[in-house]
Amino acid sequence: MGLRQVWAEVNLQTLRENFFKLQAYTRSEMMPIVKADAYGHGVIPVVKTLQACGVKRFGVALLQEALEIKAVYPELTVMVIGATELEQMDDLVKEEIIPTIFHLSQAQALSEAAVKQNKTVRLHIKLDTGMNRIGFHEEDFAEIMKISALPKLFVEGIFTHFATSDIRDLSFARDQLKRFQAVYDNLKAAGLTIPIRHAANSAAIIQFPESHFELVRPGISLYGLTPSAQIGGNVGLEPVMSWKAKVSQVKSIKTGETVSYGRTFQAAYPTRIATIPVGYADGLRRALSNQGEMLVQGARSTMIGRVCMDQTLLEVTKIPGVQVGDVVTILGKDGYDQITATEMAEWIGTISYEVVCGISRRVPRVYLDDAE
Secondary structure: OOOOOEEEEEEHHHHHHHHHHHHOOOOOEEOOEOHHHHHOOOHHHHHHHHHHOOOOEEEEOOHHHHHHHHHHOOOOEEEEOOOOOHHHHHHHHHHOOEOEEOOHHHHHHHHHHHHHHOOOEEEEEEEOOOOOOOOEOHHHHHHHHHHHHOOOEEEEEEEOOOOOOOOOOOHHHHHHHHHHHHHHHHHHHOOOOOOEEEOOOHHHHHHOHHHOOOEEOOOHHHHOOOOOOOOOOOOOOOOOEEEEEEOOEEEEEOOOOEEOHHHOEEOOOOEEEEEEOOOHHHOOOHHHOOOOEEEEOOEEEEEEOOOOOOOEEEEOOOOOOOOOOOEEEEEEEEOOEEEOHHHHHHHOOOOHHHHHHOOOOOOOEEEEOOOO
16 A cells, blocks of 8 residues: 555445435435535545435535535535525536525525526525524524525525434424424415425434434434434444554553653553554544553554654553554454444544544545445
8 A cells, every 4th residue: 555554444335334224214315414525534435325325415514515526426416504605606506506595695695696697596495493503593484485586596495403313302303393394384374385394314314203304414324423322323333434554663661761742651561662653633633642542453552642743652562462564443343342433532522523524634545345
């Protein structure tokens, strides 16, 4: 491998299997969320794989991400589920990308761009039902009706996002769903029928079937990570990405010697250390210093001393025969053991999403596909 001695393996066959496992939970059309470079997995290979599974529509957070997909797959429907700026409307219309609209001025700018290019544009209305991020509130009913009257616009969809669908107690999610449904019904009564409703994220696909509607939005679960500790454990999802590195040096230090910056680790006994060429610039969080673990020859080894920008040290005293070039598993399976992004997240008090999205671009992605 002419690559760096650090790499991430993305298993596209596992991605396919996760997709079909999730599809078994719903009759709705699936719109995979592939924002943030498909949660760090690489957007184009992920889109290619899911398109072959029958997916026709994808969701991203930014116009830039949508343009990246459209450049390779112009025939796909791509929706921006986050905010778009008024000056981006010309590009949205030209590339037929679906924007999320949550105030009137956006719709007016979109309509102007559509009239200018003589094209009818699809848009989705975002309702804020309790997340309090972006979206119209129930009382903005008149504004939504105004949008539907603007020239060259087609209100194809209306959607909301759950704040708590990843916990067992769905009472707040049910309140959100009621609010959403009430606005939809009022719009319908006023003469605006919107063909596509969507609300369900990964967790809601798994445990909240009454929220499925015409479209659902699987995200983290496609990549084989459960939405939370409470939800998704029995779906049989497998992590799509593993993260590996090769040992660059092995050395012994004496009792009392210290390692890395700030000398935060001191050897209590003669200690064998393996140096791994991966650090926080690669997305291995510095908060893992002196507490994170990696797998070496199927056994767990602790990260000792501070994680550096490009290197990390492992305690390998009790793992015999570790040598330069040995493959170390940062995330993934080795022998009978496995370290998941969920476990790594627990060590540092965050969530698996942040772990996989944080694996930096300088870690090359290697794609594996059993189907080929």
